[in-house]
């Protein structure tokens with residue numbers, strides 16, 4: 131199998147071939163997602179919500195992200211694996227940022243790291259890149275800054291924030307990032323950023339004019355049930371399927387239907 135590389139992703143952008151990206155946090159799911167042919171697997175800090183049940187992404191630790199990242203990498207043969215740098219491990223100073231990124235690369239064998247922010251974290255981005263670690267940016271709605279934003283609503287609807295987002299995108303490109311995630315912004319702005327930078331722009335709620343799409347796996351599979359923003363397309367109702375299967379198992383145990391003659395030694 132020919133592996134997806136950052137170089138191959140930029141070729142895809144040049145060709146106009148859209149890039150498909152999903153999250154995964156564990157070995158079993160990552161194996162399925164990789165075998166299905168996904169281009170990029172993001173070990174997102176959304177693991178904080180999806181895996182650990184926190185209400186924000188802030189509590190997840192670097193050690194926990196490394197556990198998830200290493201589990202995913204063990205399963206993957208083709209996709210590019212990107213691991214999120216969690217809150218508090220890169221914003222303060224660029225030396226700490228580099229140290230965090232190095233730990234992720236050494237202890238998970240992932241291909242790249244992702245972090246949130248533009249100009250504010252540019253020094254960290256550059257320092258990580260200077261060590262030869264590929265970096266993906268993340269602008270627009272940045273869940274690690276939820277306490278600053280105060281809401282998970284659409285970002286950059288106003289001129290000033292849109293201009294900053296465009297400027298930050300160019301700064302990240304110039305610094306040497308191989309791609310940028312844009313979360314929950316107007317489609318027109320997503321399209322403009324994708325047109326004005328040469329690196330691939332992957333959107334989540336950023337419209338169809340960007341170079342690729344990303345969704346949280348458990349959301350698009352319908353495992354999570356409460357979360358339904360406009361940008362989310364559900365490809366399955368796995369919650370119903372799983373509850374149905376578990377319900378059948380419970381009934382079979384209670385009725386002594388399971389195990390049958392052939393299911394014992």
Ligand code: KIV
Nearest residue numbers: 153174175176311344
């Ligand atoms: O953590 C995550 O799942 C993400 C995606 C929403 C891009 O950062």
Ligand code: NA
Nearest residue numbers: 174175176214
């Ligand atoms: Na994230």
